[in-house]
Amino acid sequence: MMNHKGDFLSLxxxxxxxxxxxxTRRESNPKALIHDAFQxxxxxxxxxxxxxxxxxxxxxxAMRYKEGIIIAGDRRATAGTAVVHDxxxxxxxxxxxxxxxxxxxxxxxxxxxxxLKHSFQYFRRSQLQELSVQGxxxxxxxxxxxxxxxxxxxxxxxxxxxxxxxxQTDESENxxxxxxxxxxxxxxENVDFATTGSGSVWIRxxxxxxxxxxxxxxxxxxxxxxxxxxxxxxxxxxxxxAATSGYNAKAEIFPTLKIITRQGIETLTDQYLxxxxxxxx
Amino acid sequence: MRDLPYRWIEAIxxxxxxxxxxxxxxxxxxxxxxxxxxxxxxxxxxxxxxxEVHDRxxxxxxxxxxxxxxxxxxxxxxxxxxxxxxATEDVNLHRLTHxxxxxxxxxxxxxxxxxxxIIKMLLVEIGNGDTPTQFTHINYDGxxxxxxxxxxxxxxxxxxxxxxxxxxxxxxxxxxxLPTALQLALKTWAVGRGxxxxxxxxxxxxxxxxxxxxxxxxxxxxxxxxxxxxxxxxLSGDTKFRLLTQDEIQVARExx
Numbered sequence: 001m002m003n004h005k006g007d008f009l010s011l012x013x014x015x016x017x018x019x020x021x022x023x024t025r026r027e028s029n030p031k032a033l034i035h036d037a038f039q040x041x042x043x044x045x046x047x048x049x050x051x052x053x054x055x056x057x058x059x060x061x062a063m064r065y066k067e068g069i070i071i072a073g074d075r076r077a078t079a080g081t082a083v084v085h086d087x088x089x090x091x092x093x094x095x096x097x098x099x100x101x102x103x104x105x106x107x108x109x110x111x112x113x114x115x116l117k118h119s120f121q122y123f124r125r126s127q128l129q130e131l132s133v134q135g136x137x138x139x140x141x142x143x144x145x146x147x148x149x150x151x152x153x154x155x156x157x158x159x160x161x162x163x164x165x166x167x168q169t170d171e172s173e174n175x176x177x178x179x180x181x182x183x184x185x186x187x188x189e190n191v192d193f194a195t196t197g198s199g200s201v202w203i204r205x206x207x208x209x210x211x212x213x214x215x216x217x218x219x220x221x222x223x224x225x226x227x228x229x230x231x232x233x234x235x236x237x238x239x240x241x242a243a244t245s246g247y248n249a250k251a252e253i254f255p256t257l258k259i260i261t262r263q264g265i266e267t268l269t270d271q272y273l274x275x276x277x278x279x280x281x
Numbered sequence: 282m283r284d285l286p287y288r289w290i291e292a293i294x295x296x297x298x299x300x301x302x303x304x305x306x307x308x309x310x311x312x313x314x315x316x317x318x319x320x321x322x323x324x325x326x327x328x329x330x331x332x333e334v335h336d337r338x339x340x341x342x343x344x345x346x347x348x349x350x351x352x353x354x355x356x357x358x359x360x361x362x363x364x365x366x367x368a369t370e371d372v373n374l375h376r377l378t379h380x381x382x383x384x385x386x387x388x389x390x391x392x393x394x395x396x397x398x399i400i401k402m403l404l405v406e407i408g409n410g411d412t413p414t415q416f417t418h419i420n421y422d423g424x425x426x427x428x429x430x431x432x433x434x435x436x437x438x439x440x441x442x443x444x445x446x447x448x449x450x451x452x453x454x455x456x457x458x459l460p461t462a463l464q465l466a467l468k469t470w471a472v473g474r475g476x477x478x479x480x481x482x483x484x485x486x487x488x489x490x491x492x493x494x495x496x497x498x499x500x501x502x503x504x505x506x507x508x509x510x511x512x513x514x515x516l517s518g519d520t521k522f523r524l525l526t527q528d529e530i531q532v533a534r535e536x537x
Contacts, residue, residue: 125361
């Protein structure tokens with residue numbers, strides 16, 4: 001019963017052995033649950049792995065700035081050409097110093113974020129220490145890899161950006177770290193910036209350009225500059241990508257922007273963003 | 282043995298004596314509300330004694346370390362699984378106490394061929410909206426006592442009563458700030474500590490003077506550390522628990 005060493009997933013699998021009136025094993029296994037819900041017949045092409053079409057209609061972007069990380073996402077959720085929701089949250093806080101920005105199938109992405117959040121908490125509560133950065137990355141890798149069958153069917157790939165601030169970093173250094181993943185769960189540390197989703201192709205090059213030849217390097221920007229840059233990038237993405245929403249002035253819908261610093265996570269308010277927008281346009 | 286009821290009762294009584302003997306010298310724990318939440322305080326020699334169970338629930342115990350660890354894991358695991366399968370809001374102290382802990386304690390205590398848990402546990406859940414702050418005291422035999430104003434655990438019932446009396450006499454209607462609450466909790470702890478040492482000499486007097494309290498704190502802290510865990514409702518995020526650092530405790534003790 002106590003042999004799980006802080007591993008939340010194996011705890012869930014063995015939840016029946018806890019002395020509680022727990023539900024069936026099936027229900028305690030989130031993976032099986034997701035798998036059931038989306039159990040569609042394998043497309044022939046997909047089952048041979050010749051194509052891997054990933055619906056990732058969105059734009060999320062993260063970059064390092066002077067005090068840490070700024071991470072953002074637009075608010076549009078689409079199904080084909082239809083806009084199903086215009087207030088989707090794609091930037092999800094996981095614990096006090098880490099954030100997951102998701103692109104891909106929302107059902108899977110939210111579930112991955114939820115499992116991740118509970119895993120980190122469970123590790124801290126049971127082992128009496130924070131899970132290490134490496135440990136956190138591996139947990140996320142595993143979740144993405146476990147989701148591969150869904151990705152192969154073309155319905156459920158999740159390609160997130162994971163950003164965190166390592167609070168134990170020396171005061172003089174920027175402890176912000178950005179990681180991005182592929183559909184197989186391999187993680188890559190990207191020191192300066194990362195962007196994924198369908199709109200990302202339009203702005204990746206811009207980020208690179210700004211970082212190399214822009215007036216101020218991304219890492220030297222203050223919060224105001226970083227915010228304006230991010231808003232401009234999202235605006236650019238929405239110009240060319242129908243699945244990315246821009247700032248909707250009529251409905252007062254702003255993109256989600258969060259900053260992660262030594263002090264933790266802070267969501268930038270609509271008020272602040274609206275002030276920044278006057279500079280954007 | 283089970284076909285001889287009187288021997289079963291005898292065995293239970295032996296077991297009770299044995300467990301109480303083991304618990305007698307345990308370092309007491311004090312649970313007290315303050316303006317922003319609730320705190321648990323004890324004094325220990327290094328090993329952590331105050332734990333986070335869930336977003337709004339904390340735990341402390343006296344007893345055998347292995348038993349404390351096993352039961353702490355049981356309640357933490359259950360809370361985590363329930364929070365995941367349902368929602369964090371569905372985890373509450375009442376359910377954890379009555380459906381998970383109490384019967385586990387009782388079963389182990391009364392199964393006289395098996396091992397008993399040498400433990401007394403104090404859990405606290407801070408209020409949220411309509412639900413009030415709740416302190417739950419669980420005895421090794423599965424008896425549960427729920428209190429709302431404050432709670433203590435100590436080596437014996439006499440020690441607990443004396444501590445609770447001291448605490449209740451000093452408490453006012455208005456919730457104190459953190460430094461005041463911490464200082465009161467520490468004094469209450471010292472009352473319990475003093476009595477647990479005195480009971481070894483079979484003295485019935487449960488009076489502990491202020492001077493004795495100060496002496497006890499001074500001597501005990503020579504080779505021990507104060508440990509304080511708070512559930513602070515003003516913390517941002519879901520998790521309200523944190524352990525105070527030694528610096529914070531020092532500052533709180535010096536605040537007048």
